[in-house]
Amino acid sequence: MKLEFNATFGVIIVALLLLICFCRQVLQALAAGADLCDKCSAAACDCHCVAALVSGQAARRAVALYCFLLPVTYNAVYFYHASFSTFDWASSVVLVDFQFTAANATRPAKLRLAAQTEVDVIICAMPFALMVALNTWTWLALTTDARSHLAPDTVWDDALPEPVAYYELGYYAELLFLNFSLIAVASSGRTLPELAYAALALTLVLCSFVANARFRADDAVQRAAAAVRTLLLVAAALPLAALLQPACVLAEAVAAMHAFCVCAVAGLHFAANGEASASAILAVRVGTSVLASLAHLAVLVHGRNRACPH
16 A cells, blocks of 8 residues: 555645644744845845844744745645656655464464555655644744743743743654654654654653753752663664664665754753753754754655665
């Protein structure tokens, strides 16, 4: 069986994206871009554009716009390939299912391949893209709203405002989809429970690092708990090497990117220790999400199947 992405999926995804905030943030970002271009025009160039770049506002808006439009970007790449590309651009992974055959008088007990399903990579990556878009809208609302709950120098500790908890829950879901999508793209010929359990175990450990970034580890008990979390992270990450598709350079590259994202999220949240600024925490989270999304984008543009045939 083959589970393919099609126009219906694309329409549904775009509709969900529009429902997030009715294009409000997109229009604001476009307006900011137009304003920046206006300030940089030949008729009135007084270095406002340079000041905006130095202050980081232009880069921040560009990253926010990229993250918010990530589902649209994935759709655009897919439908461009479907309409114009002449090479083998297909990207899919194979999920298998096994059936246990009981022993009898004539044969021993064994597992046999019962079914296999070929799933488009974009179906695995799209939940992650949607969560990135939703969380982008959330942190923009928390940092730019008239009742701004987060300032760049806000300390990321246990005194954060209650609305930040909603963003935290969304980020937990984003981590789950990030782990599942990258594990799925790096694997093929595995069962869905294997991928789901691996992603869930890794996400639970990462969420413990994320949650504890708001608290100081001052005593021996808390430091011991941090050491236990580190051991659990290693225990959850090591089995992922067994899931890699053999003889596939692309799968190894995606796995390396995944390992970097996991280490960055865990390490920098561990280093926060209840003292980091909100801007630093958001930079780490958004940065790792951008790296993971670029890995998916590279796979979709190049085509997984021609690099790693099933």
